[in-house]
Amino acid sequence: MAVNRPLREHGLKSERVLWRGKGPSSFENEVDQLEQALGLTTLEKAVAWAQTKSMWPDTFGLACCAIEMMAIVSSRYDIARFGMEAFRASPRQADLLIVSGRVAHKMAAPLRQIYDQMLEPKWVIAMGACASSGGMFNNYTTLQGVDKIVAVDVYVPGCPPRPEALMEGIIRLHERVLAGIPPAYEVRGVAS
Amino acid sequence: MSWEHVPGYVSEKEAHGEQTVVVEPDQLVEAALHLRDEEGFTFLSDISPTDYLGWGQKGVAGYIGTTTGRDLNRPASQGFQVLPELKPKRFSMSYHLLALRPGAPRLRLQVWVDDGEPVPSVVEVWPTADWHEREAWDLMGIRIEGHPNLARIIMDDDWEGHPLRKDYPIGGEPVRFSGEE
């Protein structure tokens, strides 16, 4: 069963298709070291595997990145092969919050409320430049990075990031979870 | 054609292919009714408030790019820029009107006000002005008199200040670069 393989072998296969002699990347090496350091039991690995294979996102599309987020559900990029096409409208049923788009200060309160209503374990992907750092809008009304109010696991740069870029972000998140790395709010020790 | 028959007429201008009529603020509603009913401008496209604080105070040196190049006989096309002419008051409210006939004639109806001076509402003339006027109040601080629901629309309800004014800072955060102390 998949849980018995080291995480390194789950990794980013597309690179190996194009570049045959390529060894593991630095990300994979780090994840490998963490996996060995944390030493998850088989049960914990199984739980992590299950969490990864059906991590349902919450519909939090704000702006342009939302259109590319909708594109990953479409048939060309097909996130259903990862079990994630069920975008839940209710945060109570969602595991993953993909903040896609610029967050105005007026929207920051609803964003935090939605995040609070999600049940643990929960992960956050900051999709796009505006969610990661405020993007090109360094002004009075845009939150300069959504990590000011929620704990972010993965930042996906781009304006907007290609659907493939977002999927790589999601796959890296899956690899973190499989390695046993806890969600960002535990890592950073902030309220969840 | 001349627009002198519009009630409250102050001046008119034609530039860049567009016509602008300036009227007195307290005659704005009559001018609007005249233009809508007599001249056929039934469609209000847009209401744009503009803040001219600091207009023309910074003289900029340097070459002005004209499409035909330098003209040694025309002043200010070869060296220093002419300061733009001063505006009558601090704020202008431009109402962009459109008549729904072939040729799409457009007109800009403009009023000039100072800080604190109210502008009458044209909601009863063009109902679409409702949100545009609320935005003018919210972002620029131009008080609209007679508006049925003058509240903040874009910023938070308890926001202080009017962001699009020239004396309101752009805000944001200074960007830190890695390697910096």
Place this chain on the structure above:
Amino acid sequence: MAVAQRPRAGIYEGTRIPSPIPTVLQVTDELRESGDILQVNFGPNHPSTHGVLRLIVDLNGEEVVGLEAVIGYLHTGFEKNMEQKTWWKAITYPERIDYVAFQNNEYVFVAAIEQLLGLEIPPKAVWMRTLLCELNRLHSHLVWLGTSGLELGAISMFWYCFRERDQILDLFELVTGYRMHTRYFQAGGLAEDIPRGFYPECRKFVEWMPKAIDDYDNLLRRNEIWLERTKGVGLLSAADAIALGQSGPVLRASGVNWDLRKAQPYLAYAEVDFDVPVYPHGDVYDRYRVHIDEMRQSVRIVEQCLDVLEGMEGEPWIVDDRKIVLPPREELHTSMESLIHHFKIVTEGYRVPEGEVYVAIEAPRGEMGCYVVSDGGPRPWRVKFRGTSFVALEATATCMSNALVADLIAIVGSLDTVMGEVDR
């Protein structure tokens, strides 16, 4: 003499626009006394509100008796940000306002700059801009149709429409290097020449697309459930639509034959042959019909633009004025003036003469306008965008008479709003 009276209730007699506030449907006092009213928040995070729109809805059972729209959750400060940047850098911003029809927004700002500068754009750039704007219209209508179908239960529409949308984005990527927010238009023309592989790819798309549109239409046009949910729902009369400033498909579905591409032709629209669909009833079904017919017409326009563009190999794609446009890189090695102009344009930016203009185009949602005030310097003094969706949302209260909760979703979807335009 000041005209400062309180507006009377019932000022919009003869129309269905609610009084005294045209954008708020207010619960009558008897209903409020009865205690049957439930106030529900269709909050900013909702799968069917097309972005961060908040509707405060008063319900009497299933019927909507009160409605107020609260916006501002996506306010990004575009207009103030653009005042800080030079004209060239500011062109990057407008695309993100209506993030589904991005090149139309870019075009309206660039057109305003060009009108102030008084430039004449070379024909190749004009035709290519027309082609890209029409592809963008297709893109916008496909996203609308996909998401509207998804909301009303025709879930497969989402996947079919996004399949074609990906083909259009492939074309954009071929020309400009990026899928969305392409930043291909410059003041004076296009940023780069059109790559050689574009015409055959676009031809393939143009041959395939009419069949796809027929597929969508056959799925929905006589579908009983679709008809039940959209016919007679969200009625907006022609007079109300004009009074509320509606434009684009919403206006044409209410029976008003008004299209800025025909009434005030810009770009190459005077030289292409296309029809403007107009439908009389003003309900959600007619808006759907207008969108589908416009998609067909857009494909016709793209085909005609391709025919013209294929004969324009080797022509200039940007104006030759070195005060505004960067000189070609080879010249920088040999000509001192080119080097100086390159330096000045990149550091200080080109200057736009003093003045104010308002340019309006027929964006996929309706009239998109850009009001630009320049003080003669390298930065804009004031930029204001007339967002179509901002005005379209003003009509929600009027369309909402005798509506049920399910109709509310259909109506808000049919007004084709994009919240980036609303809040800017």
